[in-house]
Amino acid sequence: MKTATIARIAAALTGVLVATACGSDPGGEAQGDPDGRGPITFATIKDGTGTVPELVEQWNAEHPDEKVTIVELPEGADGQRQKLVQQAQTASDSYDVITIDLPWNAEFAARRWITELPKESFAVDGFFPAALEGSQYRGKLYSIPHFTGSAMLYFREDLLEKVDAEPPTTWDQMWEVCEQVLQLPEAKGMSCYAGQHDKYEGLTVNFAEAVASAGGQVFDETGKPTVDTPEAAEGLGFLVDGFREGRIPADAITYKEEEGRRAFQQGELVFHRNWAYIYNLANADDGSSKVAGEFGVTVIPGLDDAGVSALGGNNLAVSAFSTKQATARDFIAHLTSLDVQLRHAKGSAYPMTRTEVYSDPGLQKQYPYLTVLKEGIERAQPRPSIVRYGDASTVIQTHVYAALKGEKSVDDALAAMQRELTELTQGS
Template identity: 70%
Template structure:
């Protein structure tokens, strides 16, 4: 789940990609009407919920059974394995799980098939995940899991200090000044997100820019990093490291490092995903903060901020010989009934708003209403065929600025130039 801004290639690059540009000359060889047993390449489910859902499908479809294939644990390994299968035009996988920002790449290179919108209840999903499942206004995947960053805070300490839950960065810093003066907060720091040099840093940067009123790219695909808002977003992070709002060790934090720091009482505020809620609320002695924290939306400069959209999509391999069964299985796995069952068995955020209104689930997951609000205002990451390249540029430059190796002005100028080249296919 830890996984965890929208742009389009120039016309010439799109034409090249549509014809197999970027190192692939694939022509789909699958069977759009084929049926039979299929393979489902997906993330390993430690809760055992997905295998149970597959067993239910298999019992009802003895001639079209589903076999689960576990993808590697890390996103990079998952992407590499799926690309290897696609580049060899292998029909080993029928339904595949892809990260939200991979949709454009897989669609442009014709590694996944277009899905007929009239066969899928797209109006029943959150709008942002559906938008992130499209490429050039056509549907190529169905949202399976979604997610948005939230702000975890030490409710017990805020209450003791007599401060309200912050809605802005200024209020967050003011709250920290009061809370950290308490004896109970000795040794703690104010705030941390994910700042190591990986995809999480690109997400945290985009959220900072968005929460300052800017955007990494506009809807036409043009980088917008030469704006006062972009500078304000990056300055916010850089200055927070300099003044100690963010502790120096947070430069090494991914999701788990930050989660452990908050869980051990070392942070007052922490940006992370929904999956950590149950871990931090554990009563088995592994957490020092069960029952002591709350959750709210991310802060912004002038009000509530915005999160980048997380999540995974389900798509049909263009090389599958059993695409009709694959489409039906996706419909089953993402139906409201199946999502409700799935949510009761795991903490993965579902993609249908109706699930968030279920009283039983609201009692099971008290943060659901906050998460729904965050998802409704979340922004998708760039729909780039070369998204990996763009993310790497952002990670390199933002990390250099946070660690004092370059100025915010130079980091933003370099990102603007390189993202423009990526968007133009150069």
């Protein structure tokens, strides 16, 4: 997935936190037309591969009276959300189909900015269960999974072979292998590992993955924050100790997805946690990557076994203010159908949301990492149904970042996080 998309992928907060106080629409009842048809607009992120515009052109050729016009949202996640919220708060019918990050589903549904969707119209049995779960709010379907994904562990396969080591499945194995690799002359100046550690959404994701990979949860099934646990301490300790002991380079405190990708491509890291979109970039044979053909991928490691990734993804929803909602629903069903997802996957590296896509022989040859990616998605944790998602993420980022910089102990950071998340929950 593209950097602008991935960087905003949110925390894999396990469990379900439902905020009840935001169930009413502050702007009043929607004025859209559930049965309306005609030309529609599709507000979505920019597709640098050109695949989505091609798919839209094919739709337009087959539906001359219901043509789709693409409207590109701003590049950054904050700008995208701001634009969509502005349209909703003014009850604008400018957008018919909108692209939302999975964590926004609950907020947009609770505020009645998007419409409930009939499950029977979308062949929902074919989607990854976790992606579909995150598309619902209070048991009802409000958006359809378009892209999904999980983190993968990129590793220097050539260097692991030199020390006769297998890809690690646990954190301890990763550190042990790294110590062996760093003894090699070819590994001079390298560091062991990095993910995304700057103070932004990616840090929330990395923290939640570490907690889940230690057997814990950020929120339990009842919506109660649970970061005052030994498992949460293990997860945060994995990151804090990595920085303190130098296994994670000091510069990684500034890493988002792209900074980490560049470090791995330049041969600075033995292991790197990132998303599927960087695979082709790191394997480019145009001289931009020093590790092309020399790395492999596996699922992210955990405390005692393979780890648990955050579930990434973008969903498609129908604006509650659209006057052509019937066409909008048909277009979403078309764009997320198995046939179109197969065509889409062949034209881009975006991870699709239907499980059958990952079994296609042609795609497996085109994208060698598909088997690992599918395993990661199946293990991934869905995001919670939380309306105040942004507030929760800010709390997490603040205290995790302070711990990574050595400004707070692991215990103090988690205690403060537990207190503030509890207050946030009670105030929802």
